[in-house]
Amino acid sequence: MAMAALRREGRRFAPLLSPRPIAAAAPRSSPSFLSPEEDVPFGARSISTQVVRNRMKSVKNIQKITKAMKMVAASKLRAIQTRAENSRGLWQPFIALLGDTPSIDVKKNVIVTVSSDKGLCGGINSTSVRLSKGLLKLNSGPDKEPKYVVVGEKAKVQLIRDSRKHIHLTISELTKIPLNYTQVSVLADDIIKNVEFDALKIVFNKFHSVVSFIPTVSTVLSPEVVEREVESGSGKLGELDSYEIEGGSTRGETLQNLAEFQFSCVMFNAVLENACSEMGARMSAMDSSSRNAGEVLDRLTLTYNRTRQAAITTELTEIISGASALEG
Amino acid sequence: MFRHAAKNLLRHRPVPTTSAAGAAAARAPSRTFSADAPAVQTADAGFVEAWKKVVPNIDPPKTPLSFMEPRPATPASIPSKLTVNFVLPYASELSKKEVDMVIVPATTGELGVLPGHVATIAELKPGVMSVHDGNEVTKYFVSSGFAFVHANSFADIIAVEAIPLDRIDASLVQKGLAEFTQKVNSASTDLEKAEAQIGVDVHSALNLALTG
Known part of the structure; x- marks a missing residue:
């Protein structure tokens, strides 16, 4: 029965726990399936449980670590979730005013991929990367120059593999200190100054619940494109013509300020939402891995105890049979 | 215990789709399921179609429009109240609040907004913004930002920082x-x-x- 359990454990323990002592005592009639160096030393009676014990210890440690990571993520999530939810009002006025134009056809599309700096958080980074690649494909053409601006270490690592030539700017270690608006607006300013764009597409994961996030794309248009669209009078942007503009010396200047402000606001919400999704995803990933570690530990404990018991039984049998041989 | 944390969080925190809905959802004890989310606005159909053509194996991403409550059309007669949204990066100070008048500090001078005000985009300068509702007047000091007044008597005010004057x-x-x-x-x-x-x-x- 113990052997059956071991076989279930997989081949990992096979060399250690095989019934070699008996096979070694018997004449080698059939070729062994084990290579000689994996052989248990001749004469070894009991099966060593050292390896199983070590493995159990390491699994236990892994479980401790993942549990701790989960709790850290849970406490961080609570702090950031309120902030993300409070920042959700920030982009809405811009959508109400300028409308949402993800399918706008412009020359210089800049895809801002928001990702995390650390891993172990499920699939949120690869989702962002896949969507960014999709957007790039969607917006590439003979006379178009799509580019990436990558925020966060993880998306950078993934994108640099096959789209190095499209990456224009990378920013990392954004979430080291708690995010605030000033920091994000400096970041937005940096992007606007260093990258020429007609439309910015911000790819991020919107927080939906601890176990789910919604991949989202926000679009911010440059003032020139807004002007062009207003003049052509198409769609939602056409209505902008009816608005009176107060402030700034010219209409262009106001639109410029508006676009920059919009980008910083959208960016602020995007990084908060993404950080929140990251924490949620990490929490659920760590939860499932500590559960998995628990299962592995249970199986290993069972194996270990069975092996131990088998060894004791063998020894007992030997003693008893030895004693009875002396008696008889 | 922690194994159930995710479930509990889900139960106690119905996730709002917008901040306005969030306030309502936080108060309402009802549970939200993805199935009974508010009717999703049709996102940009052209975008979804183009996406499916180019990247057929990945679902198209959502766009912000689908998370927003639709705004009403411009009514024929001027409504008696002005609907104000006043947002800051860290809070939605006023969300769809119906008031009589707001006065915002535009760069060109104080701008009083009443229901039926002509559609305007105004840049804000540091100054006092006051919200008049009946006899009640709330005054904030705003640092900077933008104010949008829409033709349907909606006013959106976005400020980087705002503090009640008495603080x-x-x-x-x-x-x-x-x-x-x-x-x-x-x-x-x-x-x-x-x-x-x-x-x-x-x-x-x-x-x-x-x-x-």
Whole structure:
């Protein structure tokens, strides 16, 4: 029965726990399936449980670590979730005013991929990367120059593999200190100054619940494109013509300020939402891995105890049979 | 215990789709399931179609429009109240609040907004924004931002920072004003001068708001 359990454990323990002592005592009639160096030393009676014990210890440690990571993520999530939810009002006025134009056809599309700096958080980074690649494909053409601006270490690592030539700017270690608006607006300013764009597409994961996030794309248009669209009078942007503009010396200047402000606001919400999704995803990933570690530990404990018991039984049998041989 | 944490979180925190709905959802004890989410607005159909053509194996991403409550169309007659959304990066100060009038500090001067105001985009300067609702007047000091007035008597005000006027310390304002005035005089570079000038502008606006 113990052997059956071991076989279930997989081949990992096979060399250690095989019934070699008996096979070694018997004449080698059939070729062994084990290579000689994996052989248990001749004469070894009991099966060593050292390896199983070590493995159990390491699994236990892994479980401790993942549990701790989960709790850290849970406490961080609570702090950031309120902030993300409070920042959700920030982009809405811009959508109400300028409308949402993800399918706008412009020359210089800049895809801002928001990702995390650390891993172990499920699939949120690869989702962002896949969507960014999709957007790039969607917006590439003979006379178009799509580019990436990558925020966060993880998306950078993934994108640099096959789209190095499209990456224009990378920013990392954004979430080291708690995010605030000033920091994000400096970041937005940096992007606007260093990258020429007609439309910015911000790819991020919107927080939906601890176990789910919604991949989202926000679009911010440059003032020139807004002007062009207003003049052509198409769609939602056409209505902008009816608005009176107060402030700034010219209409262009106001639109410029508006676009920059919009980008910083959208960016602020995007990084908060993404950080929140990251924490949620990490929490659920760590939860499932500590559960998995628990299962592995249970199986290993069972194996270990069975092996131990088998060894004791063998020894007992030997003693008893030895004693009875002396008696008889 | 922690195994159930995710489930509990889900149960107690129905996730809002918009901040306005969030306030309502937080109060309502009902549970939200993805199935009974508010009717999703049709996102940009052209975008979804183009996406499916180019990237057929990945679902198209959502766009912000699908998370927003639709705004009503411009009514034929002027409504009696103005609907105000006043948002800050860290809070939605007013969300769809119906008021009589708001006065915002536009760069071109104070701008009073009543229901039926002509559609306007106004840049804000540091100054006092007041919200009039009946006899009740709430005053905020806003640092900067934008105000959009829509034709359907909706007003959206976005500010980077806003503080109720009664929480400002007058003595600190005086101190700051003196400090920045001194900095303007001692500034050597243009950048320093501009920074100090902003400080002076903000503090004198604060001072004016408190005394005037």
